[in-house]
Each structure stands twice: as C-alpha cells, then as structure tokens.
Amino acid sequence: MGSNNALVRSVPAKDPPIRGYARVLANLAEGNGRRIRVAIRGWPGAIPGQFVMVGAGAEASVPRYDPLLSRPMAVYREHGPGEAGEAEIELFYRVVGRGTALLSEVGPAQRVSIVGPLGRGFPLVDCGSGGGPALLVGGGTGIASLYEFARALAEAGRSVVLLLGAGARDDLIGRADFEALGLELVCTTEDGSDGIRGLVTGPLETRLAEHGSAASVFAVGPTPMLRACADLAARYAAACLVSLENPMACGFGVCLGCAVPRAEEGFSLVCRDGPVFDAREIDWEGLP
Ligand SMILES: Cc1cc2nc3c(=O)[nH]c(=O)nc-3n(C[C@H](O)[C@H](O)[C@H](O)COP(=O)(O)OP(=O)(O)OC[C@H]3O[C@@H](n4cnc5c(N)ncnc54)[C@H](O)[C@@H]3O)c2cc1C
Numbered sequence: 001m002g003s004n005n006a007l008v009r010s011v012p013a014k015d016p017p018i019r020g021y022a023r024v025l026a027n028l029a030e031g032n033g034r035r036i037r038v039a040i041r042g043w044p045g046a047i048p049g050q051f052v053m054v055g056a057g058a059e060a061s062v063p064r065y066d067p068l069l070s071r072p073m074a075v076y077r078e079h080g081p082g083e084a085g086e087a088e089i090e091l092f093y094r095v096v097g098r099g100t101a102l103l104s105e106v107g108p109a110q111r112v113s114i115v116g117p118l119g120r121g122f123p124l125v126d127c128g129s130g131g132g133p134a135l136l137v138g139g140g141t142g143i144a145s146l147y148e149f150a151r152a153l154a155e156a157g158r159s160v161v162l163l164l165g166a167g168a169r170d171d172l173i174g175r176a177d178f179e180a181l182g183l184e185l186v187c188t189t190e191d192g193s194d195g196i197r198g199l200v201t202g203p204l205e206t207r208l209a210e211h212g213s214a215a216s217v218f219a220v221g222p223t224p225m226l227r228a229c230a231d232l233a234a235r236y237a238a239a240c241l242v243s244l245e246n247p248m249a250c251g252f253g254v255c256l257g258c259a260v261p262r263a264e265e266g267f268s269l270v271c272r273d274g275p276v277f278d279a280r281e282i283d284w285e286g287l288p
C-alpha cells in the first residue's frame with residue numbers, strides 16, 4: 001500500500017442514507033466540546049469516516065430559515081438498535097458559530113433533523129496491508145471522525161497507533177473512549193497541558209521514520225495539518241488517506257459548494273467523492 005501503488009479508494013456507503021428526525025437523549029459539555037446522543041429509527045449503519053448533516057438546532061413548530069442549512073458532523077459513535085428498534089448515534093462538536101450554538105441549546109426529548117450517513121469512508125480492508133501499523137492522526141474536532149475506524153481496526157486485530165493532537169487537554173475530545181479501546185495512544189497538545197508538547201505531526205514523523213512505506217496514514221483535522229501529514233507520508237513513501245472538512249451546504253452533491261481541486265484535473269466534491277481521499281488526489285496548493 002506504498003505511495004508508488006495505485007490510489008487508495010475510500011469506501012462507498014452500503015445502504016442509501018435516510019432523512020428523518022432523531023430524538024435527543026443527551027447533549028452535554030465535555031471538555032471544550034459537546035457530545036450529543038440521539039436515537040433514530042431506520043438508521044442503516046455508517047461506514048467509519050462517514051458523516052451526517054444535522055439540523056442547526058431543534059425541530060421547530062414552524063420552519064426555521066436562519067440558519068436554513070444543516071451542518072456536517074462526523075458520526076462519532078454508533079450503538080446498535082436498542083429495545084425500541086432505534087439505533088443511537090453520537091456526534092462530538094465544538095461551538096464555533098450560530099449553527100453549533102443553536103445545536104448546543106437542544107435538550108433531551110427535543111428532535112433534530114438528520115440526513116445520513118453520507119460520503120465515503122475509510123477502507124478497512126486495505127488498511128495495514130503494507131505490513132506496518134495504521135497511523136491514525138486526529139487534530140481538533142477531526143478526532144471525532146476516527147473513533148469508529150479505530151474501534152473497527154482494533155476488533156480486526158490490526159496494529160494501530162492513535163496520534164491525537166489538540167490545542168490543550170480539554171480539546172482532546174473523547175479521550176477516555178479512545179483509551180478504552182486499548183490501542184497505543186499518543187496525545188499532543190500545543191500548550192503542553194497533556195501528552196507531548198507540540199504538534200501531532202511530530203510523533204507522526206517519528207513513526208514514519210521507524211516504519212517507512214510499511215505504515216499507512218489516516219488523517220482528519222485542519223487543512224494545514226492534513227497537508228503536513230500528506231507531505232510526511234510522501235517523504236516516507238507511505239500511503240496516506242485524508243478526510244477533508246470543507247464547509248458544506250447540501251451534503252449530497254447538489255450545490256457544488258464543497259468542490260476541491262484535484263491534482264490531475266478538475267474538481268471533486270468532498271461530500272460525495274469524499275470526505276476521505278487518497279492525499280495524492282488533492283491539489284493542496286489550490287485549497288483555500
Ligand atoms: C465531513 C465533515 C465532518 C465534520 N465533523 C465535525 C465534527 O465531528 N465535529 C465538529 O465540531 N465539527 C465538524 N465539522 C465542522 C462543522 O461542520 C462546522 O464547525 C460547522 O458547520 C460550523 O457551523 P456553525 O454554524 O456553528 O459555524 P459558522 O457560523 O458556519 O462558522 C463559524 C466559523 O467556523 C468556520 N467554519 C465553518 N465550517 C467550517 C469547517 N467545516 N471547517 C473549518 N472551519 C469552519 C467559519 O469559517 C467561521 O469562521 C465537520 C465538517 C465536515 C465537512
């Protein structure tokens with residue numbers, strides 16, 4: 001699975017997405033983020049790395065136009081259908097603007113709209129086929145996209161190193177969940193309040209120097225971090241998949257608002273063709 005090989009393909013959904021309303025079970029602050037848990041009927045199950053479009057706030061008795069659009073959020077965790085036949089999913093988010101502020105105000109028993117699961121996820125089958133470990137790199141809220149992938153790899157008995165980076169200890173979302181997976185976990189914080197002081201790309205480079213092209217990198221986080229991961233992976237001829245978090249309006253390929261330039265030619269839609277891409281598919285210079 002080294003970078004001289006063919007592009008590594010992300011995985012399409014098994015089943016079509018659903019559009020519906022989910023019952024909110026909890027929506028609580030955790031560190032500098034919030035974990036919202038909802039119950040939803042007919043949820044088909046997500047591939048790790050897929051996302052949902054979640055309503056910006058509770059379902060209202062009258063239509064809401066400000067903001068009109070839902071917000072993309074990674075499916076952080078899934079819990080299989082319970083007694084009522086509803087699946088439960090968790091999202092982990094930071095309040096950064098109006099949409100997430102309204103979402104933070106939603107309480108138990110209220111409902112939020114959900115469309116999903118959407119996009120293409122991480123390829124479980126190929127991962128680790130280079131013989132070395134899967135290096136899962138999460139930065140900031142990008143960490144939320146990695147939990148189910150890490151869990152699936154752990155269940156498959158793969159060699160995995162989790163590299164989670166954030167500004168400070170309270171930004172390391174879901175840390176206890178990741179610890180409970182029993183995988184090797186390396187945390188970095190920019191202020192040194194937890195783990196290694198500095199950027200997550202530091203320990204990534206150490207691991208790549210150790211394993212070279214046998215390693216596979218799977219990165220989610222801010223664009224500069226993804227680009228740095230892609231550059232490092234290329235330097236060590238390791239395969240690298242990145243999950244882009246471009247702003248989205250529709251989430252399913254209609255508005256063209258999430259287009260990113262391809263390295264070869266033309267554009268890809270992050271919501272439909274991604275968010276998971278082989279890093280070599282992206283024209284990094286052309287990203288905003
Ligand atoms: C596939 C995907 C998965 C995502 N998963 C998560 C997740 O699990 N948890 C989470 O907290 N966030 C996630 N995001 C980002 C999240 O969608 C945005 O933070 C959210 O839409 C902001 O909405 P808002 O109305 O609160 O902010 P807005 O008022 O829309 O924007 C507030 C500020 O945030 C910036 N911003 C908005 N969207 C993004 C973005 N996508 N990336 C970087 N900056 C942005 C704006 O430029 C502005 O400065 C994901 C995005 C994508 C595309």
Ligand code: FES
Pocket residue numbers: 247248249250251252253254255256257258259269270271272
């Ligand atoms: S968000 Fe509309 S096409 Fe991707």
